[in-house]
Amino acid sequence: MPTFDLSITPLRELNSALHRVEKGSNDTHFDILNPRGHHAVAVGLSGSLSVEIKGSVGYYCAGMNDGGDVTIHGSAGPGVAENMMSGKVTVEGDASQYAGATGRGGLLIIRGNASSRCGISMKGIDIVVQGSIGHMSAFMAQAGNLLVLGNAGDALGDSIYEARLFVRGQVKSLGSDCIEKDMRPEHHEIVADLLRRSGITGVTSSEFKRYGSARKLYNFHVDNADAY
Amino acid sequence: MCGIVGLFLKDPRLEPELGGLLSDMLVTMSDRGPDSAGIAIYGKPVRGHSKITVQSPDPEHDLRVLENNLAAAGIASSVELKDTHAVIDSTADPHAMRTFLASHHPHVRIMSSGESIEIYKEIGLPKDVVNRFDIRKMAGTHGIGHTRMATESAVTTLGAHPFSTGPDQCLVHNGSLSNHNNLRRELVRESIVFETENDTEVAAAYLTAEMAKGKNLREALTSALEDLDGFFTFVVGTKSGFGVLRDPIACKPAVMAETDGYVAFGSEYRALVGLPDIESARVWEPEPATVYFWEHAKAA
Numbered sequence: 180m181p182t183f184d185l186s187i188t189p190l191r192e193l194n195s196a197l198h199r200v201e202k203g204s205n206d207t208h209f210d211i212l213n214p215r216g217h218h219a220v221a222v223g224l225s226g227s228l229s230v231e232i233k234g235s236v237g238y239y240c241a242g243m244n245d246g247g248d249v250t251i252h253g254s255a256g257p258g259v260a261e262n263m264m265s266g267k268v269t270v271e272g273d274a275s276q277y278a279g280a281t282g283r284g285g286l287l288i289i290r291g292n293a294s295s296r297c298g299i300s301m302k303g304i305d306i307v308v309q310g311s312i313g314h315m316s317a318f319m320a321q322a323g324n325l326l327v328l329g330n331a332g333d334a335l336g337d338s339i340y341e342a343r344l345f346v347r348g349q350v351k352s353l354g355s356d357c358i359e360k361d362m363r364p365e366h367h368e369i370v371a372d373l374l375r376r377s378g379i380t381g382v383t384s385s386e387f388k389r390y391g392s393a394r395k396l397y398n399f400h401v402d403n404a405d406a407y
Numbered sequence: 408m409c410g411i412v413g414l415f416l417k418d419p420r421l422e423p424e425l426g427g428l429l430s431d432m433l434v435t436m437s438d439r440g441p442d443s444a445g446i447a448i449y450g451k452p453v454r455g456h457s458k459i460t461v462q463s464p465d466p467e468h469d470l471r472v473l474e475n476n477l478a479a480a481g482i483a484s485s486v487e488l489k490d491t492h493a494v495i496d497s498t499a500d501p502h503a504m505r506t507f508l509a510s511h512h513p514h515v516r517i518m519s520s521g522e523s524i525e526i527y528k529e530i531g532l533p534k535d536v537v538n539r540f541d542i543r544k545m546a547g548t549h550g551i552g553h554t555r556m557a558t559e560s561a562v563t564t565l566g567a568h569p570f571s572t573g574p575d576q577c578l579v580h581n582g583s584l585s586n587h588n589n590l591r592r593e594l595v596r597e598s599i600v601f602e603t604e605n606d607t608e609v610a611a612a613y614l615t616a617e618m619a620k621g622k623n624l625r626e627a628l629t630s631a632l633e634d635l636d637g638f639f640t641f642v643v644g645t646k647s648g649f650g651v652l653r654d655p656i657a658c659k660p661a662v663m664a665e666t667d668g669y670v671a672f673g674s675e676y677r678a679l680v681g682l683p684d685i686e687s688a689r690v691w692e693p694e695p696a697t698v699y700f701w702e703h704a705k706a707a
Contacts, residue, residue, distance in 0.1 A: 216677035235676050235690075254690065256676060257660060275660070275692055294692050295657055314657075314695065 181206055186213035190220065197224055216256065221249050224266070241268045244285060260287045263304055276313075279306045282323065288377045295332065298325045301342055307377040317344050318354065326373045328382065336390055340397075344390040345370050347382070356396040360389045408556045409568075409581040410436025410533075411661075413642040413672035414682075415549040415649035415701050421668055421683070422451075426545030430537040432671075432678045433552035437533050439674055440556035443567035444536040445528025447577040447644055448547045452522035457501040460518040460525045461508065462492045462564060469515050480507050490539040491564075492518065492527050501574070516565060516602075521575030523548070523646055528567040548703060551644050553579035559587075560605040570608045572599070573615035575646035580607040581659045581674060582638035590634065610635060614643065625700040628652045632696055642672050648702040657695035664688040670701050 183193045193211065200207060211232045214220050218238040221230045224247030232240070235253030245264040254272030263282040270278075273291035280296070282304025289297075292310035296318060303322045311329030318334070320342035330348035337354020343366065344357075353359075362370075362384070370384035412432035416422055426448060433446065463469035470493040474486040477495070482504060484497035497504060501520050508515055519526035527540040533554045537543065553568035560566050569577035584590075587606035590613060595601070599612050613634065617627035624645050631641075631652060640659040643650040651672055653661055664671045664679050666688045673679045676690070693699055 215680040216675055237675050237677055254676070256662075273692065275662075276658070295695065314655075 180208045180210065182210040182212065184212040185215060185217055185220070190217050194219070194222060197221060197228060197230070200226065200228060202226060214253070218256070221247070224249070227266075235272065244268060254291065260285075260304075263287060273310070274308075278308075279304050282306070284323075286373075286376060292329065298323075298342070301325065305373060305376075307373055307379070309377075309379065311348065314351075315354070317342060317357075320344070324369055324373060326370060326377075326387070328379070336392075338396055339390075339392045341392060343369065345373075345387040346390065347386050347388075350388075350390070353390065356393050357390055358393045360391045362387065362389050408439050409579075410439030410554040410674045410678070411579050411581050411640065411642050411672065412436060412552045412674070412678050413550070413579075413644075413649065413651070415670040416547075416668065417670070418668035419548075422548060423546045425547040425550055427543045428682060429550045429552050430533075430543045431681050432673060433533045433554060434537060435678045435681070436552075436554050436674055440554040441532055442555045442557045442562045443528065443530045443564070444533040444552070444554045445526060445567045445569050445579075446537070446540075446542055446550060446552040447519065447524055447526045447569045447571070447579075448542070448545045448550045449523045449575070449644060449646065450525065450545070450547045452646070453496075455498050456496055457498075457504075457520065457522055458525060459495045459497075459501060459504055459508075459520040460492055460527070461495065462516045462518050462528075463514055464491065464564075465514070466491050466493070469512060473512070473515075476511060477504070477507065480511070482507060489527070489541065491529060492540060494525055519569075519571040519575075519577065521646065524571065524575045524577060524644070526569055526571055526577060528553075528569065529564055530562060530567065548647075549644060549649050551577060551579055551642050551649075558583050559607075560603055563603075565603050566605050568607060569644075570605070570611040572608065572612040573618065575644075576611070576615055576618070577644045578607065578611040578614060579642050580610060581640045582654070584610060584635055584637035584639065586636040606637070610639065610641065618645075624648045624650050624702075625698055628698040628700070632698075640674075647704075648700060650701075651693055651699040653693055653695050653697070655696040661693050662690065663693055663699070664690045 209230045214234045216237040222242040229248040232251045237256040239258045241249040242261040244266045246266045248267045250269045255274045257276040260268040263285040265284040269288045274293040277296040278293045279287040280299045287306045289308045293312045295313035297312040297316040299318045301320045301323045307326045314332035317336045321340040326345045331350045334354035336357030367384040482499045568579040571577045584606040587609040614627045641652045
């Protein structure tokens with residue numbers, strides 16, 4: 180079980196060691212000490228590695244993750260788990276701007292709050308936030324699920340495509356073309372599954388409202404010509 | 408991109424360490440902006456005394472003679488030289504000193520004036536700027552630092568942050584304003600003089616003008632949300648206060664930490680990791696379009 184202390188070891192050494200792990204290797208669990216807000220910690224993981232980061236990180240932690248299981252025992256700076264392909268990233272504290280941006284797959288769990296632009300342009304990732312999310316979250320979200328146990332800020336789901344947004348608390352305002360929709364049986368199943376996979380108990384799918392696209396911005400409409 | 412740090416001490420026992428703590432924070436932010444760096448330190452005011460911090464590209468010629476020339480004009484002062492800067496400490500009327508400097512030493516630039524503020528700023532990396540002015544040895548109640556990646560105006564000493572446009576006031580900025588030219592024209596009509604073409608100077612002057620109308624810093628920052636357009640994360644200092652404001656879009660980063668001993672600001676968490684008791688601090692991201700403000704109890 181390799182341990183890297185980032186107060187001693189350069190970040191580049193850690194990331195190249197993570198990238199060098201071969202399929203079938205016995206050393207697939209990494210502990211990272213003293214991250215001290217470093218940028219780009221544990222980015223570009225490929226395969227079933229598990230990484231525990233003991234502290235708070237800066238920009239772009241666990242970006243481009245493809246199969247890794249990363250836990251941040253602290254808070255994360257902007258762009259945590261950006262463009263995740265598969266795997267799991269858990270933030271025990273809060274996450275800054277654009278958490279899970281452009282993610283194509285995998286599961287991002289944020290135990291605290293996420294700030295603005297959470298899940299911006301998400302393309303298939305599942306994001307679970309136990310606290311609240313900031314403004315312009317799920318902007319132009321294309322696919323995947325965003326589940327929020329707290330509240331959502333202004334302009335949720337602006338210009339959204341086909342992602343599903345589930346919010347348990349209040350939504351300050353909905354963005355353009357984002358509307359509340361019925362919770363059908365399949366949505367209850369999706370929410371229950373996300374809660375189960377995130378290890379959240381004592382919360383039921385019936386406590387959530389669903390938001391999604393009104394699909395009015397998809398095609399050119401002559402009445403909107405003045406807006407271009 | 409720019410880097411901002413700020414530290415407002417609640418526990419007086421930390422005051423001797425202010426310069427050291429703030430220097431470490433600023434050096435950590437070096438890769439957010441390598442063009443120029445500056446720091447404002449608020450020391451303990453001495454009753455009846457005022458301080459003017461001045462700068463000259465030719466300190467040997469311009470600054471070494473200041474004390475004698477001021478004395479010859481009937482203004483008693485003590486002048487401490489620090490690299491390209493000098494601090495003039497005097498019981499004379501600060502307005503008279505400024506008038507004398509403007510007429511007799513037009514090449515000397517005024518960085519700040521007031522009872523407690525000193526501003527040091529130069530072109531170069533934070534570590535060099537901090538060393539040149541021996542910032543680490545400075546004590547104080549609160550301070551603000553900035554490292555600049557220039558976007559809106561030239562890389563010069565006067566274009567570096569913090570900007571000070573009123574007594575004991577200063578402001579640093581990460582972002583860019585889009586209505587600064589218009590606002591500058593309005594402020595010029597109110598007889599405010601500008602030193603640069605810089606957008607941040609306009610924001611600083613705007614707050615000074617609002618406070619001159621009787622607003623406190625919190626009220627002036629609230630009006631700024633209406634009147635300033637563009638991207639900004641501001642950290643602002645007054646003689647006894649420390650404020651933070653982000654624009655409603657809030658894309659310029661900010662993180663804050665508070666303990667019983669201090670309130671700290673950093674563009675990134677990295678800037679805060681060396682602070683005492685950071686592990687047990689309350690750490691949060693300041694909300695968009697929300698005024699944050701702390702003030703020391705005013706001395707009687």
